[in-house]
Amino acid sequence: MRRMRLLPIIALSAVGSAALVPADASAQRPDAYRAQADSLIRAATADSAAWNRIAELTDRFGPRFSGTESLERAIDWIVEEMRADGLENVRTEPVMVPRWVRGAESAELVSPRRTRLHMLGLGGSVGTPAEGIEAEVLVVGSFAELERRAAEARGKIVLFDVPFTTYRETVAYRGGSASAAAKAGAVAALIRSIGPFGMQTPHTGGMRYDTAAPRIPAAALSMEDAMMLRRMQARGERVRVRLAMGAQTLPDVQSRNVIAEIRGRERPDEVVVVGGHIDSWDVGTGAMDDAGGSVAAWEAVRLMKRLNLRPRRTVRVVLWTNEENGLRGANAYRDAHRAELDRHVLAIESDIGTFAPRGFGFTGSDAAAAVVAQIAALLETVGADSIIRPGGAPDIGPLIAAGVPGMGLEVDESRYFWYHHTDADTVDKLDPAEVARCVAAMAVMAYVAAELLEPLPRGAPPAAR
């Protein structure tokens, strides 16, 4: 990753109360839009509107898991609210999404003492027989250790007690533990929850089955419980667990992507996408994953409307459905809009929590990176002036793959993975002032990218050359 950070080109005081028209209307230079940027920043940070909206959305509807009525009711409410806000072309687009149902589930330590363990089944897992699976536990610290001890795994429940390093690295155990354990003859797989800190807090999340291995149930334990089982094994105690999971995968059902716009005044067919995903896991309320990103994108466009800042191109809010366990909304958006993707100037998503913004991770050409770095320089006052390469976010992945320059909002994510996919992903963890700065960052980046005389230059990002 390379980090680009520009010094401010124009001192703020020089443009304090400039008119909302670029000094040089024909300029491609982003710093010509400082007055508009400052106006968006002021509006975004003037109140707690965005935080309040995240709170209302999450309080009203709770978790918004694919295949649930809560998700669809939340979408209905958002559509109504967006229309009331005066957003344009508010609509939904159908998406077939998977329907995994958790059912009743539990894990109990049977030996060396009986106690309930703190667990969450992993998304996509099969269930156990109704009476559960009781077996001895083999605790390993890595895939490599399981390979060395494969002979001990047969007929057991394998627990991967793997300390968190980075999400990218450790999450491999959420995805791959079931099949790795199954190949060694295990009857179920458990993992230490994927997170750096917990308070008996299990983390769910998606897992996958290799076609080559039997499908065995998989669940996450709290980090505390996983560490306890490892200590018990280290003392030479025989660890037995009973795992019961009612999980099942039902037929796909229909959900929707939400779309709303502020239409471009000169080139309405050219589009800057700004969004988040509206679905969440089935625990907590998905306040940071990703009600926050969804509301930040929505608020960004609402503020443009309110300030009468109609950009040259269209800015389109997209709230993707089913990011968490399928990415179906992201793929459906790409498919439904394939004909206009060459006029997608930029796609921005916030999906790492609306904490204190730092800037954007960007994937695109060097020439485009130079331009977005200049836009980011307008965000110095909200701390969001860094451009990190490469970068992106899950739902804009299909767009980036199709050649659209893409960026993910980057924030202080030091606590994001404390709460990620847990019951504790709730709005109180977010700070209204930080959320407001995320809105400002999304608004300024989207607005200026939509306003520049020429679209962002395309071309392969450096890594792809």
Add this chain to the structure above:
Amino acid sequence: MRRMRLLPIIALSAVGSAALVPADASAQRPDAYRAQADSLIRAATADSAAWNRIAELTDRFGPRFSGTESLERAIDWIVEEMRADGLENVRTEPVMVPRWVRGAESAELVSPRRTRLHMLGLGGSVGTPAEGIEAEVLVVGSFAELERRAAEARGKIVLFDVPFTTYRETVAYRGGSASAAAKAGAVAALIRSIGPFGMQTPHTGGMRYDTAAPRIPAAALSMEDAMMLRRMQARGERVRVRLAMGAQTLPDVQSRNVIAEIRGRERPDEVVVVGGHIDSWDVGTGAMDDAGGSVAAWEAVRLMKRLNLRPRRTVRVVLWTNEENGLRGANAYRDAHRAELDRHVLAIESDIGTFAPRGFGFTGSDAAAAVVAQIAALLETVGADSIIRPGGAPDIGPLIAAGVPGMGLEVDESRYFWYHHTDADTVDKLDPAEVARCVAAMAVMAYVAAELLEPLPRGAPPAAR
């Protein structure tokens, strides 16, 4: 509170490998015992023995709530282990303790949407009828607000959503909410859990009923859920909750205080008590509250034995039972030892978590404070050289009231109340090196206080004059 901190009297290098005999054997000056102190510090910090013992105790027996078999089995195990360690006069003393049983319990938000709330009944609460209590919720932010809105409380469940300031201040809502609500005609009381941070983590703890008010059920919600209910009320939504609690108080049962010693070589009838409480709440494993303090005291004396540091007076480990919901062990110890309390030179307890030690809170005369401050100066290398006045800890309260100088180990307690009385009070939150420094602090303070030529001077503490 006044904080005393002495500069080290003798440079460490001057006594590096001094013999384990005071330079001036007749000295009352604590700094004459630097060599012994350093020896205890080295032994305590050489390994993770204390942390491992906390882990084994809590892993083997889990929570150790008064009236449970787990507590009694843990006591049996400790007695065996203490004997194996070579501690002297290992024994138990009977204590009748209350037996409050939580039973099945739940709280469900019924309106404006249905969802399970994260709750724990408060210790001592009565239960609800079997079908539970369903009622509208009135959320208030303080006792004063309830008084102003008393007319609205009749027939409702009152939720005290009170932000945490300090434990001392905020815990008044755990103790008093039920009777305050009952006086206003409420049918049940809920509180925001008493803690500065949570991850949907309810905190239990003791409550009490005023004789003047009806006894209504009382429970704590996670801070997240309490804040959500308050937001719902602020939006004008009608909040309804169904609370079901199977709590009941059964007849008292017998438990035990654990006592073990290293007998004094010259004045065995004079006693320095060093201890913690062996019971815990019925959630988590009570690793910091107070397996850590119990083990720190036990380890302190084990190290004296191992190093053959037999002090002039007796050092007595006391592990009190039933601190959490009765303080019966503390009172029973005082009653059983009333005849020798005038020969109790000092009583030390650790009950605020075995985090990085800072020193001791002390209650006693100015003359005694001056001496213990000099002993604390020997603990500069482990960071435990502060003496704060006044100070103490729950189980030595009855001894302090009887005139015994008393002190509580003081630590970095910044996270203690995150975990306090929750399912997340587990050994992984403790750092082996910090625990070892707590052992060193307890050992040095107890040893030198027992070794001084003259007992600590008695006399009323300044506040009592």
